[in-house]
Amino acid sequence: MKVLGLNVQHDGGCCLIVDGQIACAISEERLTRKRGAGGWWYSLRYCLEATGLQLRDIDLAVFSSYGDDLPAGFDGGLTAFGLRPRRSAVIDHHLSHAASSFFASSFDDALAVVLDGAGNNGDTESYFVCEGNRIERLGWNRDRTSARGVGKTYEAFTSFLGWPMMDSGSTMALAAYGSSERYGSLELFDVSGDQISSHLTEKYVQGVLEYSKKYGVDFGEPFSRGQTQVSRDAARFIQDRTERALKQWISGLVRKSGKTNVCLAGGVALNCVANEGIRRMPGIGSLFVTPAASDKGQAVGNAMYGFSVILNGGRPKSFIRDSFGKSHDEAEIRLVLERRQELGNNFIVEAPPIEFARVPAIESEVAKLIAAGKTVGWMQGGSEIGSRALGHRSILADPSRPDIQEHLNRRVKNRAWFRPYAPSVLAEAADAYFDLDVSSPFMLLAPRVHADKAGSIPGVVHVDGTSRPQTVSSNDEPRFRKVIAEFCAIRGLPLVLNTSFNLSGEPIVESPRDAISAFLRSGLDYVAIEDYLVWKAQPLWKNPARSESA
Numbered sequence: 125m126k127v128l129g130l131n132v133q134h135d136g137g138c139c140l141i142v143d144g145q146i147a148c149a150i151s152e153e154r155l156t157r158k159r160g161a162g163g164w165w166y167s168l169r170y171c172l173e174a175t176g177l178q179l180r181d182i183d184l185a186v187f188s189s190y191g192d193d194l195p196a197g198f199d200g201g202l203t204a205f206g207l208r209p210r211r212s213a214v215i216d217h218h219l220s221h222a223a224s225s226f227f228a229s230s231f232d233d234a235l236a237v238v239l240d241g242a243g244n245n246g247d248t249e250s251y252f253v254c255e256g257n258r259i260e261r262l263g264w265n266r267d268r269t270s271a272r273g274v275g276k277t278y279e280a281f282t283s284f285l286g287w288p289m290m291d292s293g294s295t296m297a298l299a300a301y302g303s304s305e306r307y308g309s310l311e312l313f314d315v316s317g318d319q320i321s322s323h324l325t326e327k328y329v330q331g332v333l334e335y336s337k338k339y340g341v342d343f344g345e346p347f348s349r350g351q352t353q354v355s356r357d358a359a360r361f362i363q364d365r366t367e368r369a370l371k372q373w374i375s376g377l378v379r380k381s382g383k384t385n386v387c388l389a390g391g392v393a394l395n396c397v398a399n400e401g402i403r404r405m406p407g408i409g410s411l412f413v414t415p416a417a418s419d420k421g422q423a424v425g426n427a428m429y430g431f432s433v434i435l436n437g438g439r440p441k442s443f444i445r446d447s448f449g450k451s452h453d454e455a456e457i458r459l460v461l462e463r464r465q466e467l468g469n470n471f472i473v474e475a476p477p478i479e480f481a482r483v484p485a486i487e488s489e490v491a492k493l494i495a496a497g498k499t500v501g502w503m504q505g506g507s508e509i510g511s512r513a514l515g516h517r518s519i520l521a522d523p524s525r526p527d528i529q530e531h532l533n534r535r536v537k538n539r540a541w542f543r544p545y546a547p548s549v550l551a552e553a554a555d556a557y558f559d560l561d562v563s564s565p566f567m568l569l570a571p572r573v574h575a576d577k578a579g580s581i582p583g584v585v586h587v588d589g590t591s592r593p594q595t596v597s598s599n600d601e602p603r604f605r606k607v608i609a610e611f612c613a614i615r616g617l618p619l620v621l622n623t624s625f626n627l628s629g630e631p632i633v634e635s636p637r638d639a640i641s642a643f644l645r646s647g648l649d650y651v652a653i654e655d656y657l658v659w660k661a662q663p664l665w666k667n668p669a670r671s672e673s674a
């Protein structure tokens with residue numbers, strides 16, 4: 125059976141399941157190169173080309189949207205392009221989120237909790253009981269005022285602090301620099317039974333301003349982007365109150381549902397600090413957070429639900445990794461490198477010329493470069509569907525370099541000073557460095573770093589002593605794991621710094637061309653694309669005002 129999942133609105137994309145296994149999945153933004161791009165035309169074509177299928181081969185195409193429901197019979201126009209008649213279905217946005225997490229987990233049964241900015245018809249939070257291939261909505265937040273939902277409340281503070289509402293990771297990171305002491309016992313959320321809602325009455329900046337006025341509290345000036353202590357305290361306030369409310373609410377849902385396995389989905393589930401608190405709650409057996417928790421996972425949830433429930437195809441294969449993009453072959457890589465070399469080295473003087481070589485044991489070579497203090501773009505196999513780079517579209521560096529965060533922030537990623545970097549660690553060594561007794565393959569937990577180890581890996585320890593490691597086991601990512609193991613053999617550390625291979629404000633790179641473009645526009649030292657190592661050659665001209673190390 126061949127099932128397509130397609131998301132109509134923002135964070136669009138396509139997922140194609142063939143016989144219960146994801147054959148290809150990609151977000152639209154990776155192809156249009158515009159963050160959060162909606163729709164699915166580019167991603168649909170990509171998935172069909174990658175698998176050699178055509179629309180007439182598809183048994184079912186499943187769509188979702190947010191806001192209003194899609195009309196019955198919606199087929200996205202695909203019937204005109206070859207999809208057989210009556211081969212489409214529409215499912216609810218939150219149902220898709222729940223399916224994307226439960227079916228990606230290895231649980232036989234679970235409580236699936238959806239924490240979303242907005243679903244269909246005013247949904248904000250909902251929860252589902254999942255057993256086998258059955259998913260049933262058990263309840264939802266009946267206060268459908270979206271401003272009072274957990275996601276929109278967090279977004280309101282994020283907007284107030286000066287970032288786009290989808291950039292909640294900045295608020296979470298900044299919170300570690302603040303204290304919520306000045307706010308005393310001030311409440312932001314009310315939790316009662318299976319209901320949860322905030323005191324905000326408006327969305328975005330206005331919501332925070334009104335709340336601040338009503339309760340007489342100071343969050344500082346809007347849009348201060350962490351430059352004042354009070355804004356850091358405001359970030360801590362929203363983070364603390366969100367964590368506390370979620371723990372109380374989910375604890376009640378666990379009791380009500382009788383399930384101890386919990387799956388999370390929806391954009392709020394990317395809050396790895398809150399996830400860490402939830403997984404440690406009494407009553408929770410195991411926690412699974414799907415790596416494509418935001419609406420990027422809608423395409424995945426739609427395809428999985430279509431295969432498993434609508435077509436009764438059984439359980440789709442659970443995730444051991446989330447890289448479902450297509451691999452780029454050697455001919456394409458060589459073409460990009462040779463063309464760039466020919467054009468760039470002779471005519472484009474704004475960027476440095478490149479050199480490249482095919483390296484037989486590229487994992488060892490990259491490990492040596494990282495150990496020598498270099499930063500390396502690492503592009504291997506298919507790209508990840510989730511927001512995190514997990515060893516397929518990553519930038520790697522030595523986590524023991526004391527200046528590595530500042531170097532990456534200023535020369536490569538152009539990120540705010542307070543954003544931390546994460547490590548990828550050999551799974552068997554994770555508990556020696558982190559307070560982590562479970563696997564964390566998708567970087568969605570934030571355990572503490574053991575005090576005696578923090579000094580040896582300053583590049584990946586946040587100011588509050590936590591980190592968000594990716595555990596890399598021997599079966600999951602053999603090539604990436606080899607880089608870490610080779611690095612460990614040289615430096616004695618079983619982990620490398622791993623951040624997503626993209627520049628500020630851009631989606632993660634997808635193609636060799638994207639990778640070379642990002643490489644040339646940043647201070648990255650090397651990029652490894654499959655077996656090819658690329659570096660910046662000595663430019664034909666040199667600015668004498670800049671030192672070699674600047």
Ligand SMILES: [Fe+2]
Nearest residue numbers: 240242390419
């Ligand atoms: Fe959503």
